[in-house]
Amino acid sequence: MCGVKFPTPFLLSSSPVSNTAEMVARAFEHGFGGVAYKTLVIDKTKIIHPSPRMAKYNYGSKKLVGLQNVEQTTDRPLKDNLLDIKYLKKRWPKHPVITSIMGFSENEWIELAKMSEDAGSDMLELNFSCPHMTVEGSGMKVGQTFDLVEKFTAAVRKVVKIPILAKMTPNITDITEPALFAKKGGADGITAINTVRGLTEIGLDDYVPKPNVFGKGAISGFSGPAVKPIGLRFIAEMAQCKELNLPLAGCGGIESWIDAVEYLLCGASILQMTTGVIHYGHRIVEDMCEGLSDFMTEKGYENVKDIVGKALPNLHPTEAFDLKRQGIAEYNLDRCIGCGQCYIVCRDAGGQCLEWDGEKRRPVQDKEKCVSCMICSFICPVCDPPMITYKEVKNKKPVIPSVSK
């Protein structure tokens, strides 16, 4: 990407997981192919982290489908971070270090960019997207003010030779607008998405949103598997933007090789992750490397870049759908276990095309009435292969419910 070679497309994103060289080195040992090093700031910007700084978002028994955080930029002295970057480049010369920086003025951006390049960084990532800086005039607020994106990118462009990525916020309607401003400023690629502004949990006894920082909560960055659909969307939108035409670093909820492949198919060239590492540790990259490589072998691809953007030709605005073709949810009742969930959801939320045979404990489908919403198949517990599948029905008319009697 941008002329820089990565041993694997999997990187740590700029976050608590890329806070020190020691952590990053361990990630490299496990198979990460690079790092977006945690955002550097000028020493006079005093960063003190709120305590506690993260909160979980669980669903049912599933832990950490999302993560809320009020993490700031690095709180380490600039000198220490630059020494760590030098150390990494010396020990792991083939593993690119993308140094994330954030200035509070044009001069700061310039200063940080130069120092990072001097320390041996392979690329820069301009943090225009932190959603919860406790210090004014920075982060996401820049990303939402397009001329500043262009101005700061251009300032950095003038003083460094290494490629520049601009990291974008998803807390915006159209991500291609600021991305184009970054391009105009001279960015060589775009990273997206940073965390989505959210609220995960409210204390039911104290009414304080979490993380509860001594009685105060805040709308702040939300990440993890729950935001993957949002990340994929922004990557795809930028990848489809012909005017932009920049390589993309994708992030947002990547945990398995399948997530990774999906980001690649939507146009990302490299992938960054944090919440997955927070949940499982560095070892997840082992399974991503293996999974991605098996996928490519199976599909007959040599290089990762061969699958980048492969899904884009199939991504259309909804008005492009062929509405003449209709179908139904088809039931293979031989394998039905009689739980009746399909009946409940079809009756209460679907096309009401099912009756319930209480004797046999089986649904009875009126195919004419099926609207092919497919919700029955989503909750059906019989999988591998699924018992309820979509089937096109030739000449089927769209189902329009009649007036209630």
Add this chain to the structure above:
Amino acid sequence: MKPNLTLAQAFAEAQRCLLCYDAPCSKECPAKTDPGTFIRKLHLRNIKGAIRTIKKNNILGGVCGVVCPVEKTCQKACSTTEISRPIEIGKLQRFLIEYGWETGFNPLKNTSGKKAEVAIIGSGPAGLSCAAELAKAGINATIFEKKEKPGGVLRYGIPEFRLSAKFLAREIEDIKMLGVKIKCNSKIGANGVKNFRKKGFNAVFIATGLWNPYKIKIPGSDLKNVITSLEFLESVRNGNRKKITLMVKNKNIAIIGGGSVAMDAANSCKELGSRKVYCLCLESLAEIPASKDDLETARDNFVIIKPQCQVKEIVASAGQVAGIKGTETEWVKPNLFIPSNVREASGTEFNLKVQAVIMAIGSGPDPEIKNLCPGIKYKSNNLIKAKKDGVSTADKNIFAGGDIVRGPSLVVKAVQDGKEAAKKIIKCLN
């Protein structure tokens, strides 16, 4: 008792539930506890609602969660079985009840009043359940219990490791809280039911259970160390522990029977330090009536189960039990599990060296029952003959339920009888 599930474990188990339409598990619960509903409530984090559902439907929900042979009732019907393994319904039920105790949540309120007076004879599951239902309807229910402590078979027939006295006492607390009065050490003598009516009780519910243990008559069955499971388990549970320990500690024991009571006796022997414990029964391993859980505990305790065999003689030496003689058997006709349907398999005679024999082959009604209440009908085996509804008798103000009507049966069915009787009593009093 086995440790309770944690909230996280219970929640994870409830997450596996498929939340069936017209849940088959709920249909299979004899006491209509409605697991389909309380598991859905737990699944959706409505924990208080889940506890409310159980307590409303089954006042002994905690006890049933512990002692019910769930693989033969609710869990047998679980749809999840076909894709993985059934939901552990009994464990969830017990969890919720205990969770309510731990967190101080009790969905029931004292609503008892003075609409009428009902006397209940026996504080086993049927009696307790009937009393609770009556109290909920504003009727004054008084239970008369012969023994020192309430609970009947739950207190005296099930060993501590399966159902602790503390657990039972806690659940009975909930029942007392409804306004139910329990009078222990109150043996009801001849014509007791008639006297209750004279004293002003508007109705009487007889739930005395079966306390007359069967003993097979074979040579040696009168020897000193040949006792019934009822005597044995009651001694273990209630005081004579020293004497009973002396009888079984470091000894080999033969237990005759293959039901849950036989396994309880076998496991209790192991707990008291017996060496070899044999369980001999007529059924094959596949037919054995004990619940899967009880069998598993027995196997964990290295109880030796000898299926399809018959004890022919208890051998004595110097007036003491020294061993048993038996043979292997087979059924004459299939699916008819009664002693008269077995034949010996020739050449399979065996001897076991044991120093005590415990007969766990069930029990019947106390013959005195007929004196207690002469005005109603009895079957030839002294069980009370109830009408079609299972709880009404020939006298419109006298009701009966539990094992004294059904014969040996499940706790959960006695609970249902209590509920049903209460319904009928309320109707009769109106």
